Amino acid sequence: MIEFRTVRKQYDDGTVAVRELSLTVPAGTVTVLVGPSGCGKTTLLRMVNRMVEPSSGAVLLDGREVRDSDPAELRRGIGYVIQQAGLFPHRTVRDNVATVPLLFGTSRRKARRDAEELLERVGLSRELGKRYPGQLSGGQQQRVGVARALAADPPVLLMDEPFSAVDPVVRAGLQQELLRLQEELGKTVLFVTHDVDEAIRLGERVAVLRQGGELAQYAAPAELLARPADDFVASFVGKDRGYRSLSFVDSSGLEPGPVDTVHIGDTSADVPSRAGWVLALDDQDRPRGWLPPESTVRGRLTEDQLVAGGSLHTLGRPLREALDAALSSPTGRGVVVDADGVFQGVITTGQVLELIENRRSPVLTEGAVQCSRD
Numbered sequence: 001m002i003e004f005r006t007v008r009k010q011y012d013d014g015t016v017a018v019r020e021l022s023l024t025v026p027a028g029t030v031t032v033l034v035g036p037s038g039c040g041k042t043t044l045l046r047m048v049n050r051m052v053e054p055s056s057g058a059v060l061l062d063g064r065e066v067r068d069s070d071p072a073e074l075r076r077g078i079g080y081v082i083q084q085a086g087l088f089p090h091r092t093v094r095d096n097v098a099t100v101p102l103l104f105g106t107s108r109r110k111a112r113r114d115a116e117e118l119l120e121r122v123g124l125s126r127e128l129g130k131r132y133p134g135q136l137s138g139g140q141q142q143r144v145g146v147a148r149a150l151a152a153d154p155p156v157l158l159m160d161e162p163f164s165a166v167d168p169v170v171r172a173g174l175q176q177e178l179l180r181l182q183e184e185l186g187k188t189v190l191f192v193t194h195d196v197d198e199a200i201r202l203g204e205r206v207a208v209l210r211q212g213g214e215l216a217q218y219a220a221p222a223e224l225l226a227r228p229a230d231d232f233v234a235s236f237v238g239k240d241r242g243y244r245s246l247s248f249v250d251s252s253g254l255e256p257g258p259v260d261t262v263h264i265g266d267t268s269a270d271v272p273s274r275a276g277w278v279l280a281l282d283d284q285d286r287p288r289g290w291l292p293p294e295s296t297v298r299g300r301l302t303e304d305q306l307v308a309g310g311s312l313h314t315l316g317r318p319l320r321e322a323l324d325a326a327l328s329s330p331t332g333r334g335v336v337v338d339a340d341g342v343f344q345g346v347i348t349t350g351q352v353l354e355l356i357e358n359r360r361s362p363v364l365t366e367g368a369v370q371c372s373r374d
């Protein structure tokens with residue numbers, strides 16, 4: 001557990017970066033610090049590993065004041081990941097990952113072997129270990145940065161805008177990877193971002209900071225969306241928070257209905273005679289696309305005769321995904337699959353909206369009220 005007790009940081013030039021701020025970061029969770037540029041996020045984060053000393057107040061790690069620890073010793077238990085990974089350009093990827101273990105006397109052989117295992121853990125192949133950082137993509141470098149921070153198996157991980165230098169698609173992959181890793185490792189993660197979507201996606205709890213280093217609100221993401229503490233938080237979390245709050249409500253109760261289907265490889269004789277959209281499945285009943293109304297199959301049905309489908313909704317996943325599946329489908333009907341990707345049925349936007357109405361979850365209700373006021 002990390003505790004900030006009325007910490008303040010005033011830099012030598014008089015800038016107050018953090019103002020009497022108290023916050024408790026529970027052990028084994030991902031906690032996110034979010035806020036506009038210059039609101040003191042990095043300053044706060046660096047107080048944990050003593051890269052910044054508070055002007056007053058105290059920072060405690062597992063009940064012990066960090067100022068009583070030797071900085072080098074303290075940092076052995078704290079992984080640190082920064083934007084653009086901060087890798088050593090003239091060391092191989094494998095040696096970058098092995099930096100800290102080597103520093104603390106692990107044999108070269110073991111450190112390299114462990115490094116290769118870690119590379120796999122963060123979704124990279126062992127082979128990449130022989131390259132230099134400049135020979136990797138931005139997203140791969142970020143993964144190496146995470147692997148390096150994990151190399152000493154620290155219980156605490158500080159991450160400062162680690163994914164902000166990569167494009168949105170790579171970024172989403174890295175976020176997903178972090179959540180998967182965290183499920184496996186259960187570290188205490190303190191994560192800094194200025195992107196509220198990232199904060200909401202990753203944080204079990206989110207601390208919103210405002211200019212001048214004040215804590216505006218500290219809450220679980222769903223709570224933040226439903227009950228922003230004030231106008232600053234409301235505008236910072238965004239106008240579409242009612243819609244975003246659908247990310248926190250699962251789709252149980254949504255009953256997929258039937259639709260006509262064909263299989264790849266079928267002939268026109270197999271296509272249902274009614275004129276309408278027909279869903280094409282592969283030999284394992286996984287959706288491949290839609291056959292438009294009144295189209296005739298040329299020879300055997302192949303994928304190039306299909307219209308691409310929208311996003312898929314996996315049973316039990318959030319309502320936001322269900323709504324997106326319905327909205328993005330060329331047929332107006334969202335395709336529902338099970339965890340193995342096997343087709344279960346289709347849903348309409350109307351069905352999803354009806355479920356939202358019926359649920360009347362406090363999050364959704366308040367989110368909706370707030371949105372209409374906006």
Ligand SMILES: Nc1ncnc2c1ncn2[C@@H]1O[C@H](COP(=O)(O)OP(=O)(O)OP(=O)(O)O)[C@@H](O)[C@H]1O
Binds near residue numbers: 016043
């Ligand atoms: N070494 C320093 N000396 C003086 N002022 C500093 C120093 N480091 C940071 N600051 C100032 O402290 C304030 C908070 O900076 P900090 O980097 O903690 O903010 P941040 O929220 O992480 O910003 P960003 O999102 O832009 O990285 C800013 O006004 C910044 O200019």
